[in-house]
Amino acid sequence: MLTKKGAATRSRIIDAAAAExxxxxxxxxxLEDIGRRSGTGKSQLFHYFPDGKEQLLLAVAQxxxxxxxxxxxxxxxxxxxxxxxxxWRDAVVERYRRQGVHCPLxxxxxxxxxxxxxxxxxxxxxxxxxxxxxxxxxxxxxxxGQVSRHLDAARTAGALIAAIQGGVTIxxxxxxxxxxxxxxxxxxxxxxxxxxx
Amino acid sequence: MLTKKGAATRSRIIDAAAAExxxxxxxxxxLEDIGRRSGTGKSQLFHYFPDGKEQLLLAVAQxxxxxxxxxxxxxxxxxxxxxxxxxWRDAVVERYRRQGVHCPLxxxxxxxxxxxxxxxxxxxxxxxxxxxxxxxxxxxxxxxGQVSRHLDAARTAGALIAAIQGGVTIxxxxxxxxxxxxxxxxxxxxxxxxxxx
Numbered sequence: 056m057l058t059k060k061g062a063a064t065r066s067r068i069i070d071a072a073a074a075e076x077x078x079x080x081x082x083x084x085x086l087e088d089i090g091r092r093s094g095t096g097k098s099q100l101f102h103y104f105p106d107g108k109e110q111l112l113l114a115v116a117q118x119x120x121x122x123x124x125x126x127x128x129x130x131x132x133x134x135x136x137x138x139x140x141x142x143w144r145d146a147v148v149e150r151y152r153r154q155g156v157h158c159p160l161x162x163x164x165x166x167x168x169x170x171x172x173x174x175x176x177x178x179x180x181x182x183x184x185x186x187x188x189x190x191x192x193x194x195x196x197x198x199x200g201q202v203s204r205h206l207d208a209a210r211t212a213g214a215l216i217a218a219i220q221g222g223v224t225i226x227x228x229x230x231x232x233x234x235x236x237x238x239x240x241x242x243x244x245x246x247x248x249x250x251x252x
Numbered sequence: 253m254l255t256k257k258g259a260a261t262r263s264r265i266i267d268a269a270a271a272e273x274x275x276x277x278x279x280x281x282x283l284e285d286i287g288r289r290s291g292t293g294k295s296q297l298f299h300y301f302p303d304g305k306e307q308l309l310l311a312v313a314q315x316x317x318x319x320x321x322x323x324x325x326x327x328x329x330x331x332x333x334x335x336x337x338x339x340w341r342d343a344v345v346e347r348y349r350r351q352g353v354h355c356p357l358x359x360x361x362x363x364x365x366x367x368x369x370x371x372x373x374x375x376x377x378x379x380x381x382x383x384x385x386x387x388x389x390x391x392x393x394x395x396x397g398q399v400s401r402h403l404d405a406a407r408t409a410g411a412l413i414a415a416i417q418g419g420v421t422i423x424x425x426x427x428x429x430x431x432x433x434x435x436x437x438x439x440x441x442x443x444x445x446x447x448x449x
Binding site: 165169175178179182210211213214215216217218219220221222223224225228229233234235237238240241242244245248249 | 362372375376379407408410411413414415416417418419420421422424425426430431432434435437438439441442445446
């Protein structure tokens with residue numbers, strides 16, 4: 056367990072690393088740069104990240120993953136009306152449109168090794184949290200009778216997450232949000248029009 | 253323009269490169285390996301690929317992209333009944349399940365540089381061809397009155413391609429086809445149940 060002060064220092068190091076990485080890219084960012092920017096010495100860096108750069112990259116990836124969800128709030132956490140779903144949809148499109156072809160999380164995961172267990176765990180956790188919040192929204196709409204109770208809320212939420220993921224992947228290679236918007240709109244239209252039950 | 257014999261040689265070189273890359277990975281495959289495997293000398297390699305390894309990688313990526321579509325045939329080319337859509341859906345899931353966490357095209361594009369114009373062109377062409385074939389299937393179903401004419405076939409096809417892309421991306425990091433299947437099933441269910449018109 057970290058003390059409050061320790062947690063703040065660790066957090067400051069992660070912030071500094073994220074800023075350096077955004078400015079220079081992962082490849083050319085060194086622990087020295089991060090130490091200078093965060094005002095921490097090498098021994099302190101290794102106190103918080105004993106495995107060095109890769110462990111720190113993973114912490115930055117985790118923070119970027121948190122940010123993916125934060126950027127969708129408060130909409131994602133309160134999908135309780137069609138207006139709220141619409142606001143969430145717009146927030147997702149806006150977020151990724153702004154980000155364009157650069158996905159910090161994607162870059163970090165690629166760097167850590169897309170198939171390393173640690174990177175996979177960060178991705179799986181993000182997708183799981185995201186999907187559960189969408190699922191809670193679907194269930195809320197089902198309770199209110201606005202979405203068919205015949206739908207499997209977990210499966211439908213999983214499909215929605217896949218649709219967003221694909222739309223974002225295509226956006227990153229085409230710089231157009233067209234596919235992301237079509238995919239989100241199809242899913243929302245499906246929620247609205249699925250056979251009542 | 254290549255002569256018939258020239259085209260065959262070029263094709264043999266691409267096949268040899270693809271096989272070497274599958275066996276050893278992109279990083280450790282050299283032009284010497286490819287020359288040995290295809291029975292072509294260095295001067296012949298540079299005759300067909302004057303820009304060297306990167307140009308050859310791009311040709312391999314193009315061939316892998318063609319294979320993505322070929323593997324979905326004959327189903328993708330004849331989406332004219334619900335049974336055909338179901339067979340196509342199963343073929344897509346089966347293809348990517350077999351491929352698991354390794355996507356040769358993804359690896360090659362990453363290697364060439366995800367944001368290089370050449371790599372983007374290969375990706376865009378693949379997505380465009382794929383989407384047009386799905387769109388033709390939706391239009392056929394609309395003409396037969398099995399899918400609502402209110403649907404925008406091009407946009408709906410784009411959403412389907414995004415859903416597959418996202419499902420495959422998630423499969424590549426989780427080794428589970430669950431999201432891919434949910435996403436495809438949601439889209440097909442949507443096609444079947446969208447408001448008639």
